[in-house]
Amino acid sequence: MRKVYRPLGFSKGYNFPLFVIFAGAIFGFVLARISYLNVTGTSARSFRKSAAPGEWYFFHQGHYRVGIILHLAGCLPAGFLAVWQFVPVIRHKALLFHRINGYVVILLSLIANAGALMIARRAFGGGLDVQSVVGVLAILTTTSLALAYYNIKRLQIDQHRAWMLRAWFYFGTIITTRLFMLASAAIITRSGNYYQVQTCGEVAFNFGGAWTNPRTLPPPTLKMYPQCVNGTNDTPIVVNANMNGLPEQIGAGLGLSFGMALWLALIVHALGVEWYLWLTPAESARLRNVSYERQLEAGFRNPGNAGLTVDRWGDAPAFQPTKTVSLKPMEEK
Known part of the structure; x- marks a missing residue:
């Protein structure tokens, strides 16, 4: 193993496996989502086609569209570049790259946070649980980056390390969130008695139509939500959470689970990074x-x-x- 991690600048055996696990997770997640930079494209891997059912209804126009573009254009490049900041040989032998790359990562991260705050009201249903945890994450990551920047300008390298680790562990919650969210969505589907409030317009948008033209909608949808036949796009309806059902039901399952999963993942990551810092006093x-x-x-x-x-x-x-x-x-x- 030393022949593998020593050339990369790692001097301790435990650091390299941790780097592979956590930095590798961020790197892999970013590469898997890099096609989302094509926000409005028609390809199967663009954000428009891959978003949770119902999200594009809000994100396709207005300030929500600007917000999702800012968020994706900030977080994906930032995640890709941040991985290189934690490679020791780059810090030791390419210090100028480390510094410039660090400034770029901080700027992109702040842009991503601004975009996240803009779309929090509609992300995966946009409930108060989602809005609150997005706000907390934005505060935690922005504060951590600011403290890391301040400490390195004061040449306090130990504190710079600690706050940068905290910042990127907080950012990494989105990966763990996906695991918790999918597990939770499967559980509430089995339960069968979880519901989310959506609008007629959201449901119709999933099929490329509108309630002003019911002929564009499949007959089962009209039967499930009869209050929309004579309603408007803003008429509220109750949708059952079912990951095996129609698009709006899948969206309900993901939306009901997202806020809880993000809170839980944030707690796990916040405790985990403090545990790591506590275990590495040397x-x-x-x-x-x-x-x-x-x-x-x-x-x-x-x-x-x-x-x-x-x-x-x-x-x-x-x-x-x-x-x-x-x-x-x-x-x-």
Whole structure:
């Protein structure tokens, strides 16, 4: 294994498998969704064709259309570029690329967050659970990126590492969310007594028609929602969640599950990244000493504590440098 991970700059055996699992998941997810950058296309893999039933009804026009374009144009390239930020050999031997790429990733991430906030009202049904968790995610990721940026400008490398890890673990919740959402949708389908409120226009849009022209709709749909025959596009109807049913029923199953799944995934990821940071104090200590050296060379007044360190804001013991270290792993000295 050392022959594989040492050339990439990994100095510890546990880091490389974790990188493959978590960075690989983000990289694979982005590659699987990269075709979504063709937002309005007619191909089977464009976002328009792959969106959950009912979503394109809102996203095809107005500020929701702008929001989904911003979100996809920001998050997909950001996810692709962010993976390279966590490859040690790039940080050690291509520092200029690491810095420029980092600025680009932060900018794209902020654009993606802006787009997510714009579409939260209609994403997978847009319930209050969805809107609240999207807002929390936007706050957590934006704050983490801002703190990571501040700390690296203050040469506090240990805190930069911690906040960048937090930011991308929070962003990664969307992947785990898919697993929880599909499992939940299957469960409520078996239950058979979960329902979502949609509109006649949403249901009709799935078949390329409108309730103003009922002839474009399949007869079973007209029988299931008779209140829409003399209604309008905005007439509310109750749709049963059924992943084996009609498009609007599949959309109901996904919509009812999405908010819960996103909250659950966020909790798992937030706890997971703190657990990882808690289990790697030696790496934090090494980078704290590196920060001390860099800040001392730069003439900072309080080397070792120029960033947002705990002993500046809490009751931790004052930092004392232990030894001269290098930012590069031992084998590269």
